Amino acid sequence: MTKSEVYFQKYCRRAGLKRSGQRDKVFNMFLKTEQHISAFRLFEKIRKQGEKIGYSTVYRTLRLLVKAGLAQTLTFGGETHFEHKFKHKHHDYFICSKCGKTIEFTSPTIERIQNRLAKKYNFTPQKHTLLIYGLCINCQNKQ
Ligand SMILES: [Zn+2]
Numbered sequence: 001m002t003k004s005e006v007y008f009q010k011y012c013r014r015a016g017l018k019r020s021g022q023r024d025k026v027f028n029m030f031l032k033t034e035q036h037i038s039a040f041r042l043f044e045k046i047r048k049q050g051e052k053i054g055y056s057t058v059y060r061t062l063r064l065l066v067k068a069g070l071a072q073t074l075t076f077g078g079e080t081h082f083e084h085k086f087k088h089k090h091h092d093y094f095i096c097s098k099c100g101k102t103i104e105f106t107s108p109t110i111e112r113i114q115n116r117l118a119k120k121y122n123f124t125p126q127k128h129t130l131l132i133y134g135l136c137i138n139c140q141n142k143q
């Protein structure tokens with residue numbers, strides 16, 4: 001078991017939740033997901049493996065992971081996406097408003113400017129995600 005698995009099991013026990021094979025499956029599949037994923041896409045991925053699982057189980061497990069501090073949500077395109085919060089470096093996004101493709105990027109310069117601005121406004125930032133909408137290279141070529 002990985003560190004985050006152990007952490008999650010402990011969290012569930014403390015929350016008074018019984019161990020569930022289905023919840024474990026959702027969590028394991030989520031761990032294997034590199035980028036952010038919507039609850040529905042994760043549900044489809046698990047179903048493709050021949051697992052009988054309900055959408056609500058997937059959704060509830062993801063919400064539980066957020067509560068446990070192992071996942072965070074990101075809303076764009078009218079949909080909520082979930083991504084790992086552990087061993088994942090901070091990044092911001094370019095989002096194609098035509099096909100939905102996302103590109104992760106990080107810029108120490110932008111981060112520094114944001115922190116400087118926060119100080120200027122006497123604000124203590126806790127988290128942020130910068131979403132920049134536009135057209136990806138494929139969609140630019142199709143125009
Ligand atoms: Zn950032």
Ligand SMILES: [Zn+2]
Binds near residue numbers: 098137
């Ligand atoms: Zn595109």
